Amino acid sequence: PERLELLEDGDPVSILRAAVREPVRVEELAGRGLLGPEELRRGLAGLDTVGGWVFPAGRLDELAEGVRARLASRAERAPLDPGLPLAELLPPAPWAAVALPHLGVERRGVKAYLPGVAASLGAREAEAARLGQELDEAGADPVPVANRELAAYLEAQGSLVRVGDGLAVGSKAFEEARRLLLEECGREGRITLARFRDLIGSSRRSAQLLLERFDADGLTRRVGDERVLRRGARP
Incomplete structure (x- = not known):
């Protein structure tokens, strides 16, 4: 009875607010025949409509x-990685993509962040400084890095390069090893593990x-017991 009374006497905004309980496409709403085209247009002005989707009043907020x-x-608990995957923040619904730009967050790749948060x-900081010193002293010998988030952050900053599982070398040592490998391959066309070990003076x-x-x-590919440069690798 209340629904019939609303349809008979209610204004377009009230009718749509009562009818829209979940996000719905505009064309689907029009197809229900609740309102004529002009009334529908007036009613939609009272709801959030983005990207062809109509959201219940207040739902986007x-x-x-x-x-x-x-x-x-997340930013308070994990400053090294303050973003969250979009799949964790939004339901797997077809309207999620159009809602995202209206949520007051920044999308970077597959993650969302609060605006301005990096x-x-x-x-x-102290832990990173100690690790940096260890990396400098170790040269081409990988150093254990227990904190994966810290390792990922420092690699993104260009301070280290991760090798193996939970290990890293300093960026300077890595670039020097890369230079030596390229020079050797440029001269000989290939390089063995033993030769590379001798060049970098490590284990x-x-x-x-x-x-x-x-x-x-x-950069390289393995051929038997040797490595050769991949096509397009800079000699």
Whole structure:
């Protein structure tokens, strides 16, 4: 009875607010025949309509508040990686993509961040400084890095290069090893593990980890017991 009374006596905005309980396409709403074209246009003015989707009154604001609260908590707990995957923040619904630009967040790749928030060391500055010193002293020998988030942050900043599982070398040592490899391959056309080990003045294990990283980067490929430069690699 209330629904019939609303349809008979209600204004277009009230009718649509009562009818739209979940996000719905405009054309689907029009197809229900609740209102004529002009009344529908007037009614939609009272709801949030973005990208052809009509949202229940206040739904986008509620969604934005929840998303921003989760991102604020994430930034406080994990300053090294303050973003969250979009798949964790929004439901797997067809309207999610059009809602995102209206939630007051920044999309960077597959993650969302609070506006202006970027990864930072925060309380880990001292830890990062100690690690930097260890990397400098170790040269081409990989150093264990227990904190994966810290390693990822420092690699993105250009301070280190991850090799193997939970290991890293300093960027300067990595670039020097890369230079030596390119020079040797430029002269000889190939390089062995033993020769690379001698060039960098390190252990067989360290040389192996670096060569595997070069393989993964697309710089070299393994042919038997040797490595050769991939086509297009800079000699």
